[in-house]
Amino acid sequence: MSDSLSQTIGNTLESLSPLTTEVNRFMEQHALSHEAIFRVNLAIEEIVTNIIKYGYDDTAPHAITVALDLFPDTIRLRLKDDGHPFNPLHTPEPDIYVPLDQRKVGGLGLHLVREIVDRIVYRRENDANILEINIARK
């Protein structure tokens, strides 16, 4: 049983569900903890949705690659897309301390990801955005 999984999908929201089905099958085969599975799902959903909705300046089809590598203590998640340069570490923090009336309903996705993962590294390489995320296996 391989310790790696790589999936490439098109930039449509309909591609997300088959992708997460494959990723979950892989994680269940490797008996990852519920907590790790939750975090990987959240990171993939938030980032891939963001790429599909805001990542491109045209309407052409694009490929997004999601890869998982399992190490003894860590799950490494890599996401690659050819959208415009976008560093999710540089988006503003949402203001979560304002009263309900003034609270925006959106803008929480990348904030959640930054908070629940152990490490995020962004780089731009050969006209692609590459995001490397570490999530503890426990």
Add this chain to the structure above:
Amino acid sequence: MNTSESKQGNVTILQVQGKLDSASSPELDKRLTGLVGSGARQVVVNLDGLEYVSSAGLRVFLSAAKHLKQAQGKLALASPSAQVQQIFDIAGFASIMPIYKTLNEAVGACAM
């Protein structure tokens, strides 16, 4: 995701089970908007069967809490798992909508 609805006095309880992600959250949004539209003002969402929530689900809760507040009503969340509670904490939910450990506590607080 599955939802089911019940009433205890003037409190409407919406039970949510499964995964609340970008694919399923529009359905929950429709259910909650429908409840408010049909006159429900005290709404408790029971989350004890909720395995997963993403920002798409948080958006639905925020939107429902705003609509209910405008209508002089209230949204409360009940019995989230530890993982779901952690997501609520990161999103700063505790300061804008009540979250109770059990369904009974939530219903009791809303019925008052």
